[in-house]
Amino acid sequence: MKKIFEEENRLQKLLDVEAALIWALGEVGLYPKDKVKKVVEKASTKYVKLERVAEIEKRIKHDVMAVVKALAEVCGEEGGFIHFGATSNDILDTATALQFKEALGVIESRLWKLEEILMNLTEKHKKTIMVGRTHGQHALPITLGLKFAVWMREISRYIERIQECRKRVLVGKLTGAVGTQAGFGKEGIIIQKLVMEKLGLRPVEVSTQIVQRDRYAELICILAMLASTLDKFATEIRGLQRTEIGEISEPFDLKEQVGSSTMPHKVNPIVSERICGLAKVVREFVIPALENIPSWHERDLTNSSAERIILPSTFILVDYMLNLINHVLSNLRVNEEKMLENLNLTKGRIMSEAVTLALTKKGLTRQEAYKKVRSLVLKSLLEDKSFREVLLTDETVKNLLDEKELEEVLNPQSYLGTAIEQVEAALEKTRKEREEKESLL
Numbered sequence: 001m002k003k004i005f006e007e008e009n010r011l012q013k014l015l016d017v018e019a020a021l022i023w024a025l026g027e028v029g030l031y032p033k034d035k036v037k038k039v040v041e042k043a044s045t046k047y048v049k050l051e052r053v054a055e056i057e058k059r060i061k062h063d064v065m066a067v068v069k070a071l072a073e074v075c076g077e078e079g080g081f082i083h084f085g086a087t088s089n090d091i092l093d094t095a096t097a098l099q100f101k102e103a104l105g106v107i108e109s110r111l112w113k114l115e116e117i118l119m120n121l122t123e124k125h126k127k128t129i130m131v132g133r134t135h136g137q138h139a140l141p142i143t144l145g146l147k148f149a150v151w152m153r154e155i156s157r158y159i160e161r162i163q164e165c166r167k168r169v170l171v172g173k174l175t176g177a178v179g180t181q182a183g184f185g186k187e188g189i190i191i192q193k194l195v196m197e198k199l200g201l202r203p204v205e206v207s208t209q210i211v212q213r214d215r216y217a218e219l220i221c222i223l224a225m226l227a228s229t230l231d232k233f234a235t236e237i238r239g240l241q242r243t244e245i246g247e248i249s250e251p252f253d254l255k256e257q258v259g260s261s262t263m264p265h266k267v268n269p270i271v272s273e274r275i276c277g278l279a280k281v282v283r284e285f286v287i288p289a290l291e292n293i294p295s296w297h298e299r300d301l302t303n304s305s306a307e308r309i310i311l312p313s314t315f316i317l318v319d320y321m322l323n324l325i326n327h328v329l330s331n332l333r334v335n336e337e338k339m340l341e342n343l344n345l346t347k348g349r350i351m352s353e354a355v356t357l358a359l360t361k362k363g364l365t366r367q368e369a370y371k372k373v374r375s376l377v378l379k380s381l382l383e384d385k386s387f388r389e390v391l392l393t394d395e396t397v398k399n400l401l402d403e404k405e406l407e408e409v410l411n412p413q414s415y416l417g418t419a420i421e422q423v424e425a426a427l428e429k430t431r432k433e434r435e436e437k438e439s440l441l
Contacts, residue, residue: 001319004102005312011053012045013095014067016199018082019043021091021174024194025084028187035078039071047074064088085183085191087176089299093211094172096311097201100219101170103315104162107223110322111159112434117329118152119430121145126423129412130247130339131350138350141343141412144248144334146419147236149426154229156430159437161222169219171211172201178298179208208298213289220289220310223318224282230321231279234272237328241269246338251331271328275321282317285310343412348387351410352377355391358409362400372396 003009022039025031042048048070057066065088072079083091126145131138174192175181181188196203204211241249250269252259259266288310292303343350352373359369376397380390388410391397401409408414 001103001106001316004099004106005316007050008045010095010099011048011050011067013098014064014091015043015045015048015071016098017091017094017172017195018068018071020195020198021084021086021191022082023198024191025081027194028190030084030184030187030191031081035081038078039075039082042074042079043071062088064091067091085176085181085188086174087183087209089210090172090174090176094174094195094199094201097170097172097211098199099311101166101200103319104166104169106319107226107315107322108159108162110319110326111155111162114322114326114329115152115155115159115430115434117326118148118155119427121329121332122148122152122423122427125334126420126427128334128336128339129343129416131342131345138342138346140350140353141415143416143419143423144339145423149423151233152430153426156433158222158226158229161225163437165218165222167202169215170201171204171215172196172199173204173207173211175204175207175209177209179206210295210299210303213292213295213303216307216311217286217289217293220285220314223314224286227279227282227318227321230325231276233325234269234275234328237272237332238269238276241272245342247335247342249333249335250328251333271324275324275328278317278321282314282321285314346387347380347385348410349377349380351387351412351415354409354415355387355397358405359397359400364396364400 019040022031022043023036026033026036048067052073053066053070056069057063060066060069064083068083072082075082122145124145125148126143128144129141130144130147132140132142172195174184174195175188176183181192184191192203237248237250239245240247249267250272252267254267259268288306292306295303356366356369356373359372360366364372372394376390376394377387379385380387383390388406391401391406391410392403397406
């Protein structure tokens, strides 16, 4: 990902746009076709050196003109029409779209891998029972597979968002200084169309001097959302790795890795914490991306300096975060014994809803059943007795539920609802989507 945004690759993308423009000028008869070949050949960092461009820019204080001059130097007399009819942002914004195209390909490949990892975890743990928590408190039994299925479908939606936003983000322009294509005359629309087809981009429908920044803002917002989702995954891993919970944990090399410089026993979730920390940075880039949407009249330069930071940084950080989460989830440690142990921490009180509904089915109103069960839950809690023991001594419960029925109601495995069916349906949907996407490649 870093290579995509390095100066060498950026220069090559600028040269690619200039070469495509010269080719299109030749196609419409504005430039001799016999001179096109040399310009296209020389529009490469093999001939146009980054050092020479930097040298020219230092003198003339203009980045695109420095590229034009450096390319013209190596083309000789054939370079006389380079940049004809274009403005700087025709080249800059179209080159940026080419970088986006490469970068989104990397992000999407990472997401496909993450989705696959989550599919495997979902399948493996679809029946692995554990505590479901709300407000940090034990709520009802859940399966680890259901948790992973939720994550899996969230990543599926990001793959869809990335694919869907391409038609708005991967666009270039050749509309000139204020968007009128005056420099190209009547050939402007066809020149733009030819250039974008050559580069594998869409042409803007209409523009000012720049590609409108709502497109870039959408992209940064999607990537910031993705960073927040990875933050969510990492936060859950950190929470479940707490010493007093200990249900899942990120990989840790027990032979070599050091958790603390002073506490030898520490096994810290540092990779997950790194993901959470970087998500804070990525989210901060949303503000300048949104601030870049407004500009004075047909354009000003207030967006440029911010974009030099936020565009490459967002992609590089999100790519790094995806690599981290893929590593963590591929090597995740799951402690099923601890999950069962934690399931019994409330001495059966986690099944209070199941008891309430069972009593309702036996004739109590839902409100009566809730009041009764709540009083028995408090008795179990305050007297430190098992919920089963308290229930068996209550006359109302004994009259409505025999001991065998009560055992079934108190069994967490019997109160998973449609969790497994939902997991299987989510897996099937994801498999079908992947097959459809692969068939389009």
